[in-house]
Amino acid sequence: MSAVSILVAFVIGATAYNEAFDQALEHYRAGHFAESIALYEQLVAERVERPEVFLNLANAYHRNGQYPAAIANYERALRLDPTMEEAQFNLTQCVGRTKRRLERPENPGWESALLFWHDTIPRSVAHWTSIAAWVLLWLVLAVRLWRPLPYLRLAALAALVVAVAFGASAWIKYSPSPLAVARYDHTPVRFGTSEDDDIRFELFEGDRVLIDGKANGWVRVTIADGERGWTRLDNLIRVGPPYENGANDTTPETNRRPG
């Protein structure tokens, strides 16, 4: 395949995605939220993973009253760009419309303490900053090998620290803690991985949880106040990646009040 044809395919592909995005936006503005959702989900399925796409998709779900899917997509947008004000504001609004307005479960304490910049920079910035610092580190070491000038050791140490710190930040951003959003009201969270186990507490639509264990279609979830238990994976929308379609619905588990 010649270079020219590759370039043409590249450009045409980009144009088609932009057209789909603009069309979805037009549907949104016209109030046709279901159509808008379908187009945005198609872009996500095609791996067009941009924070703007997730934000607009979340807005469409939000206006369509599908708060769990909206919250999941706002979280996706913020994972790619933590500084996105629209996503932050609208997420707050959407969570405010859920029953419990549950806070997002916090990341591990060491993450917030050591990587204090982590939530203020996009993933790509952390990625390429660490790469640049890594390359600079070896360059400085090579120069030091050739000419042992003063301060080169300090410069190398500084480059190493930056490379490791931003590398850790990028690593965490690429494999973040698995966050999920409850799809339904009265989702039971049990003591074990069986329907016969007692219910420990219930999740409500839009509650965000951290997944820290999996077994046979069940996941162990933790909510903001530290309560933990097992529920079926089908009851949740995973924030991802991978980015599952928030419109996919499954029959909810039988609901009953705890106690």
Add this chain to the structure above:
Amino acid sequence: MVVNMQRNALGRVGIACVVALWCSPGMADDIPVKAWLDTDTVQAGQPFHIMVEMKGSEIEGPELPEVQGLLIGSTPRIRRDSWRISMSGREHVKIRGYRAQVNQKGTVTLPPIAVTIDGRTFHTDPITIEVTDASPQPRRPTPEELDRGRPRTQDRTRPYISTDPITADDIVLLEASIDRKEAYLNEPIILTLTFLEVVDAQTRVRRLDEIMPTTEGFYVFPLQREHPHGRTPLEYRDGRRYRIEERLRVLYPTTTGELTIGPWRYYGVATIGSGFHQERHHLEVTTSPITVEVRNLPEGPSSFTGAVGDFSVSAHLGQGEVVQGVPTTLTLTIVGQGNPHAISRPRFEGYDGFSVAAPASDIRNIPSPDAPTFEKKFTYAITPYRSGDLTFPAFEFCYFNPEQGTYVTETLGPFSLSVRPSENQEPRIFVDSGRDPRPAPVETFATGMLPPVTIDDDLRPPSRGIVSLATPFAVVFPVLAYGAFAIILARRRKLALDPRYARLHRARSHSRKRLGGLSSAPDPASELYRALTEYVADMLNIDGAGLTSADIERILREQESEQWLIDNYMRILRACERARYAGTPLSKEELNALTHGARLSMKEFENHLSQRGKV
């Protein structure tokens, strides 16, 4: 006989009366339900009980009505049951008492309460409740004073401590209240949620679930307050000691009309007692929903920025030297209470001679014990086109003050600037954000959301192939390059500092180069001779000048070389000597054969030295 008959008749009448009287409760009482209050006076903030009496065989209810301003507990605190026999059969008399409370002085009407008895629905009479102000309470000693059994002040009043056993209704109490029932759009409303949990050695509570009140139509902002006004974390209520947790929210209504703050629900399990005398209770406590009437803002000026509340506004332009064509900063600072996200930037007009870029905004919360206070800053980059004494025109910031019910317009500026001429005389291109920097209408008021965004660049999935290899390449390549560089550098240093190593390193290349150029050399025999002797000298780091074949033979023997290698070497050297001294040049075939033999000999000699550990 007549007397007997009269006596008999009187007796029958008497019996009939007794029977009638005995049955009268079932016949004469036509009202099987009634309701009353357990107190003659109701004070604001003080609990009382609504008593309901129901009589019948099968009783369902009562269905408690929802009354604005009247909080009624969902489960009865007082239960009395009795049964009696009547003409209609066995009759159940059921009395239930529901805890109630009114928080504000005034008149509240309790509407009829419906009860279904034996398949028919009956209603109680409505009750008018006159609520008076709460009378001053005697000072209650602190818990520490009580523990010591002696209050510190002269007032010897001790709190009432109930000796009744704790019931499920005493364990957890929820209270929800707001500071205003009517508000303007985006005017802050403080929602106070008070959670009380009984402090008792014999009682343990486990929370199972808690559903916060729904606040649809509001933008909600948490308000942090470490200790509530005038309240300690412990408080006494009806003789019980409670731990109090107060949670505050600020609500900004985003739509007009009647908005409802939903009930706050708590589900838990309480265990009273210990050992074999434990009682387990499921707790379900809920507050009543609260409605708020939201008024639309009156028609306002075009300069209205969307801010609702009480604000102080200031603006500051430029600091230090201002140069033509170089941006300076205009900072607009707004401090006050109200929804900061609803405040849009003010309009600038008549700023000819300046370029104004779209501002950056920043919101900072200011801790306050009463209501949320924030500081919002708009920062503009303003670039003067010309030099000299310039004036940036004044502009207006308009907000709506709900306390006054009017719009307030603050005028900021004008701002004088002294602009130094630029040293760069090239024409400049200024990018202006537009004559009307007001942003497009936002959806905040209508939906509480910011609108979707557009994209200017091309959308595409993440690239594979070369680009996806960039990261591992960028990680691995510097390490490999550094390693290669280190090796090269080390070798060069060794070559420079260690002559023996340098001669050894160059021996092969020198000999190869000499042997390769034999055919074009003017005296191939001499070159071949020199290649062989200098090769041995380089390998052993000895002086190669003037070495004869006899010297080479001696050296080879000293190195304990194989005899055939020595013989080969001698044969080649002597052939070169003969060719040199006899004056007969070597033929091409001879030269090729000798060159080939020389290469083999050199290689064998190197192997021999390697085996002996000398290279």
